[in-house]
Amino acid sequence: MLLRHTSTEVKEREGLTINPAKTCQPIGAMYAALGIHGCLPHSHGSQGCCSYHRSTLTRHYKEPVMAATSSFTEGASVFGGQANLLAAIETIFAVYDPDIIAVHSTCLSETIGDDLQQITRKANDDGKIPEGKHVIFASTPSFIGSHVTGYANMVAGMADQFTVSTGEKKNQINIIAGWMEPSDMREIKRISQELGVKIVLFPDTSDVLDAPMTGKHEFYPKGGTTVEELKSTGDSLSSLALGCISAEPAAIALEKKCKVPFETLDIPIGLSATDRFIMALSKAGSVTVPDTITADRGRLVDVMADMEQYLYGKKVALFGDPDQLIPLTEFLLDLNMKPVHIVSGTPGQRFEKRMHQILETRAPGTNFKNGIGADMFLLHQWMKNEPVDLLIGNTYGKYMARDEDVPFIRFGFPILDRIGHSYFPSVGYSGGLRLLEKILTAILDRQDRDALEEKFELVM
Amino acid sequence: MEANIHFPDPSKVREELIQKYPTKVAKKRSKSIIVNDPDLIPEVQANVRTVPGIITQRGCSYAGCKGVVLGPTRDIVNIVHGPIGCSFYAWLTRRNQTRPETLEDANYIPYCFSTDMQEENVVFGGEKKLKVAIQEAYDLFHPKSIAIFSTCPVGLIGDDVHAASKEMREKFGDCNVFGFSCEGYRGVSQSAGHHIANNGVFKHMVGRNNTPNEGKFKINLLGEYNIGGDAFEIERIFEKVGLTLISSFSGNSTVGQIENAHIADLNVILCHRSINYMGDMMETKYGIPWMKVNFVGADSSAKSLRKIAEYFGDEELKARVEEVIAEEMPRVKAIIEEILPRTTGKTAMLFVGGSRAHHYQDLFTELGMTTVAAGYEFAHRDDYEGRDVLPKIKVDADSKNIEELKVVPDPELYNPRKTEAELAELKEKGLEINGYSGMMKQMTKKSLVVDDLSHYESEKLIEIYKPDIFCAGIKEKYVVQKMGVPLKQLHSYDYGGPYTGFVGATNFYKDIDRMVNNPVWKLIKAPWEKAGNGKSGGIEASYVTQ
Known part of the structure; x- marks a missing residue:
């Protein structure tokens, strides 16, 4: 017996978690950030966090998972991680040239009170962010919620920090992907196309975490929601948030910032949830459901x-x-x-x-x-x-x-x-x-x- | 030693690796990228802070302490005090195999224990919750030992895991509870955690059980974590030659064995980086010498067995060792001879660990392959240059934070197993007693040594050298393979192994043969891509007719 010490008698526990059915926020933020095209996720904390998250995501996808870390030492933990993050931003843009760095915090940087908004603003003021490039952030303390919360926070960060409302509506619907696989995101896009609804899906890890073998490592694979697409979500007719925990916070952020109305649905797993998704999308896009569906x-x-x-x-x-x-x-x-x-x-x-x-x-x-x-x-x-x-x-x-x-x-x-x-x-x-x-x-x-x-x- | 293969001009390679870096970064990295000369052994910058943002292979102190050193002992309940992630990620992912003797014997390795620290614990302190968790673990499992591991927030908010452990230990009376201050930010890599773990195991476990063992040739196996069953193979060989294994540190081990380890007469060290502190401390306190050995590679295993026999100086043991080698080697030879024509002349790169990047070079040598570049993820200068360099290493602020235990000879148990003269004589015979000559001495001239390799550097090296195989870990695995180069994981062995001893060597030969000669690497391009996709006129349209 592998779990030979598990007894039948159930007793309430107040201090000890055994065999958790969750993990911590930052890995969700890292996964979400990989769904933006040309984005390098960055973990603001000790090296171990970044290493563990990359390892777990890599084992799950059997694909490259690129991400950087602020490499906190004891000094950084005492004096604050600003210097580390500024140095990291400089090195990342010089060496890896991403369009976007998506920074998420960790329990360490949250405990010492590092303010990511202030540090990224300073990076901008100091000229460390090249023209046309972006640094976005999400606060993802590991001692609140779970990996799902971290995903939700990073996706909300995308909505909050990228979207702009030009005042001119675009004939498109936002679909905010709750935590799902690249295969699922690809399928959502296929279904929308089949319905004839133009959508912007974000985040989108298809063609990122299911990349083909080509003999070349594409540091930024061809998939992912682009900055242009993300910006345009502010002009969309409406948003469908797939997942009340992992996707809704982004829809709320979009509504607040750009007044895009939203509806929250379940991730379309199984018959009834898919029925509701098809109904909602056909209604939002004003299309009839084709016979093929x-x-x-x-x-x-x-x-x-x-x-x-x-x-x-x-x-x-x-x-x-x-x-x-x-x-x-x-x-x-x-x-x-x-x-x-x-x-x-x-x-x-x-x-x-x-x-x-x-x-x-x-x-x-x-x-x-x-x-x-x-x-x-x-x-x-x-x-x-x-x-x-x-x-x-x-x-x-x-x-x-x-x-x-x-x-x-x-x-x-x-x-x-x-x-x-x-x-x-x-x-x-x-x-x-x-x-x-x-x-x-x-x-x-x-x-x-x-x-x-x-x-x-x-x-x- | 000169390699018989062509090396690109290493000084040019070095320049290319750093040219894209910002000036300060380039300056720093250039000290960790060294062209080897086995006769002179140039200095390598190692065990220093990683450049933020550079994309490193390294992990944290907690990983080195809980994940590496303490994780493999099956009957300790390891409670991670912190938010849930740290315990979750270290849950079963290192493949430390273990074999309880009976179905009733304790085995907590498949379990993951955490205090799952919440915001209120960070704000108001987590000690209370920790003590509740320890009590609950005790009530549920009644283990012999409970170990507590501090994660980053714990140190910052000032939870005293040692006081909490002591309180609970005294309360229980029959359960040894002890803590580790192995917060992820300590030191510059996993290495700090190894040292912290060594200190804790030495203080709280070793020496608690003086039960004598009547076996002959009593030894401990240090720095063997039984990944993929490595320790099982070494145990098999030890039993066959008649050595008595008192304890492993820590693969397939139990609390009882570690507590009894000080009755051994020799410590052999495999992974120098993670456990050398234990060897030194046990020598000082109990008078047990340690000796560097290597059971990775068939020839290296034979050599190590001979060294152990030489140490004990027993003719019968020496004869038995020769018998066992003679018995084991024919099978090994038969397999390698069949494989050699397919692997000879190929090249390898190894960037992993704190000892593995050295040891596995022996196996590649046995395969007729050359290591063109190698480096460690979290080693120190002595792992590269040899322990002679130890007095010259400057202790920086990050290392100073790691406690150095002050160890003195035990008034009752100190008993030098060999006299100074005997030790000198053994060293004379080439035994690495209390010594280690490092990786670089064994590598060819002009090969490249890179410490704490960055992602950028790894891609450049592959572009320049086009090695036949690259050895690293899971984070690098699919990146390198996307480039069409097979990557052998030397942390998890790609879920294979064992690779130690005689059986392990043949496993490795077969795996490498399979990987470097796999037809898949030739299938990457589609036929139309090879034919220029019609653009060069390579394909003409034709209709399928009946």
């Missing part, structure tokens, strides 16, 4: 109907990030499955409220918890008390899955031991079909493995 939807519903017998009543435990878990839970209910344990380390009442809404009539007995105390140790204990047929979550779930002998689907962040998430979307109807295929394969493989010889089925 209706057919995509029909294919997903078709498989749901064809294979319903294998899904009905199957108990699922899931953990991860709120903006993914909300639509995923709803999808599981649409599939007639039974989500029984749900855990997210990211705090916030929005999650609790939405979960309550989704579950109260369709699965009232479900255990769910988020924020402090909602860790994978608790989830594992719940699983020991009420066993499940399927576990869905990031790679760390494999230890629980192995110990409890439960089929396991990797979904969320980080996935360190499989590929696919960055190439094949889980949003939209085709993404839903992919998720459904994974769920069915996991369940049917288990049935095949456990079947008595005389009960071993050829056709399923």
Whole structure:
């Protein structure tokens, strides 16, 4: 047993987190910043933060993840990190020549009270930012929220610091991507194109973290939302924020600054969330939904109907990030499955409220918890008390899955031991079909493995 | 030693590497980029602050302390005091394998423990929450030991992890609780954390258990972290030759073994950078000499075994060592001889760690490959130039912040295992007793040595030298491979290994052969790109007809 010390008896803990279902803000900010074209993320803190974030993102994507650090030493921690950040800005523009440096803070620089706005202003005043180049920033203290909060803060920073309203509306819709994979962002763009709606998607990590092998390392890959596109979001007709935790703060920032109205939706994972997304986007863009999309939807519903017998009543435990878990839970209910344990380390009442809404009539007995105390140790204990047929979550779930002998689907962040998430979307109807295929394969493989010889089925 | 391959003019390379830097940066970096001469051993600037913004490979002190040194011991509950990230990122990512003897034995390695510090803890102090966390860990697991690791905010807000640990240790009575002030900003790299970890393990663990061991030839294995099962292979060999392993520091180890380590008669050191302090301190306090060995490489493993036998001076042991080498080598030889024609003459670059960039050169030599450039991520001058340089190293402000323990001989347990005369005689025979001659002595003339390589420098080096393989870590892996050059990870071994000992050497030969000769590197260009995409008239349109 790998997690041999996990007991069945659940006891409230006040000080100790065990096997967290979250990580810290700066990695989210780093990921978001990679979704701007020509941007170098910069971590204002100790070297270890930047190294850990780059390593984790690299393991998840198996792609280059470039980012710089202020390399704090004890001196910087005592006297403030301004000198380090100014030196870093100078070196970065001289050596790596980005269009934008996106600085995020860390627990260290936040604790000592470094003011990123003041330091970047000083960099500008001192002439350290070349003509036409930008330095943006986000405050991302690791002791508040989670990696999802950091993502949201950096995306809000993009909206706040780049957008301008020219007074002339553009016939385009902003789509603010909540934390999703490059494959998902690519799929959102494809769906919008198919609908015939002109969109600006930000951030956009497609063609950044799924770059092709060419024999040359493109330090700034061709993907990412451009500065021009970001600036233009202030003139868009409206914004759709995909994810109430990870995307909405940017939509609010845009509304405040440029009066762009917004609607917050779930990330379109599964049937119902995708339905709402298509409805909202067609309405925002004043277009009718083409038959091709209706057919995509029909294919997903078709498989749901064809294979319903294998899904009905199957108990699922899931953990991860709120903006993914909300639509995923709803999808599981649409599939007639039974989500029984749900855990997210990211705090916030929005999650609790939405979960309550989704579950109260369709699965009232479900255990769910988020924020402090909602860790994978608790989830594992719940699983020991009420066993499940399927576990869905990031790679760390494999230890629980192995110990409890439960089929396991990797979904969320980080996935360190499989590929696919960055190439094949889980949003939209085709993404839903992919998720459904994974769920069915996991369940049917288990049935095949456990079947008595005389009960071993050829056709399923 | 001159290489039999052509090197670009190294002084020109050096200039090219720094020309794009701002003047001050160029001046600083030029002292860390050195053209090697194994006979003269020029000075290398090392263990100094990284230039902010330059894109470094380096991590932090916490990573060196918790991640490297303490992480591999399976029965300590390691609680990270700080915001959640630090513990999360160090959770299982270093591949320290461990093998509890029974299903009932403790193993906390698959777990991640944190106080998940919140804003209110930063504002009002986190000690209270820390003590609650320690109590909860004790109540849930009843471990032999609980170690506390401070992250950046902890030092700044003034939480006293040592006082909290002491209080809880005294409260429990049967659980050794101790803390480490390994905040990420200490020192200039992971290296500071190694030193802090050595101090803590020495103070709080070594010497607590005097149970004698009747085994013959008792040794400790220092600086072996069992990544990919490296320690398992060394354990196998030790058992075969009849050495008694008291404790590893710290791969596949237990609290009990480390507490008993001072009864050994020899410390052998693998990773000099991360553990040399322990060797020195144990020598002073207990009289156990340490000796630098290397179990990376088949020939190096054989050599190291002979050195150990020579140290004990026992004829039977010496004979057994020869028997084991004779038994192990034919399989190794058969494999390398088959591979050699495909690897001979190829070139490698190694930029990693604080010892690995040296040790793995032995394996490349066995593969007939030349190391054209190498450097460490977080080493000191002695790892490059040899320990003779130690008295000449200027201790700067960043190193001064790291505590140097004042160690004196233990009034009861000090017992010099060898007399001064015996040690001198062993050194005479070429044994690196309390010594290490460093990386540069082994590298060819005109090869390049670069400390704390930046991303920019790595891309330039690859452009200029076009090496057949580049060795570094996960952050560099896919960058270098995008350039069409395979990258071997020497922290995580690309999830393979072991690479130590005789079995490990053959694993490495096969992996490198597979990587440098993989057909994928020739498939990067699409056929239409090779044909000029029709532009040069290389393709003519034609219809498929029935």
